[in-house]
Amino acid sequence: MxxxxxxxxxxxxxxxxxxxxxxxxxxxxxxxxxxxxxxxxxxxxxxxxxxxxxxxxxxxxxxxxxxxxxxxxxxxxxxxxxxxxxxxxxxxxxxxxxxTDGVGLVNDLKNHQVQLTNKTILLMGAGGAARGVILPLLAENPKQIVIVNRTTEKAEQLAARFTDQKITAISYAETAKATFDVVINATSASLSANLPDLSSTCITTNTVCYDMVYGAKLSPFLNWCKKHKARLVIDGLxxxxxxxxxxxxxxxxxxxxxxxxxxxxxxxxxxxxx
Known part of the structure; x- marks a missing residue:
């Protein structure tokens, strides 16, 4: 065996x-x-x-x-x-x-009928969890992947690792200036019941919000997204x-x-x- x-x-x-x-x-x-x-x-x-x-x-x-x-x-x-x-x-x-983390994420989004092709994706976090999903997300041919992190410099460094011009980095303050089709939380904030400094205006009734954390109940982040009328919220199970x-x-x-x-x-x- x-x-x-x-x-x-x-x-x-x-x-x-x-x-x-x-x-x-x-x-x-x-x-x-x-x-x-x-x-x-x-x-x-x-x-x-x-x-x-x-x-x-x-x-x-x-x-x-x-x-x-x-x-x-x-x-x-x-x-x-x-x-x-x-x-x-x-x-x-x-x-x-x-x-295999990125494949797991992409396939779960697809299982929820979430389109990624030609969509604008906000990826929160610049650590290993975020790094691990970028290549499989790129393979779906999105319009743009925007990385945001508490330390903007780390987001910029992560974006610079990839030569693809679809990948950019912004600060949390700048999330107030845009809207996104898909928002993915790859930070550890939900593990400590904290909320990232994301502007609520970047979420619309067309936005899908995903948290890599899972549990019996929705994470604080996903509850916050629901409150701001996200179209769909999905946890990481x-x-x-x-x-x-x-x-x-x-x-x-x-x-x-x-x-x-x-x-x-x-x-x-x-x-x-x-």
Missing amino acids: DKFLVYGNPIAQSKSPIIHQMFAQQTKQAIHYDKCLSTSAEFEESVNKFILAGGKGANVTAPFKEQAMQMCDQLTERAKAAGAVNTLIFSERTIKGDN GMLVGQAAESFYIWRNVRPQQTQVLAKLRSQLQGADK
Whole structure:
């Protein structure tokens, strides 16, 4: 039975083992998927031990995505663009790194019938979460991707990493001067129940708002968007399932169905809140 792991710190809350076991049952794949708590000092040795023990691949979550990238012998284009890795593929002598976060996001938006082609997208945040989704968003041929960050300089630096002229950077104050078709929150603000300094005037009744954070209830950001009459608000649970589905496909060459898995996770989340 092929073995897989997810590394993180913290990791107890990870839903990846549940997701991948459901994918395995659905596609009749014989795999074992577990989670591993590690530290930065132990991470590399832990991965190497897992490879020696016959591990076939691993997912990587915070705070190890950049460290995992440093271990790789080969990187996909989307991993290079993200500057981080969330999926490791182990072969006899090499470690290959990929990043499936952006694919997870784009596919979730598409599953909600959100058009990205020729649309203006506001991407909030300039850290790893934002970096990881830019290349897959660009592949959808949007009209523009505008990056906004608390520190405008970081947004400008991220925009400069890409040669595409569709990518620009602005300050939060400047969001009052524009409107957007899609607004994506890739900041950690929702984890601490904070709101970014976004101007409410940039959201219209045609705007779709997406938060990478998910929970039993809508995040403060999505509640704020609803209050300002956004057309649709979406949390990040579908992105979580989507990035896992892409990792599963990379490892097993079988594309799992996500609908039932997503529904089960949603039900568990809402049940835990009662």
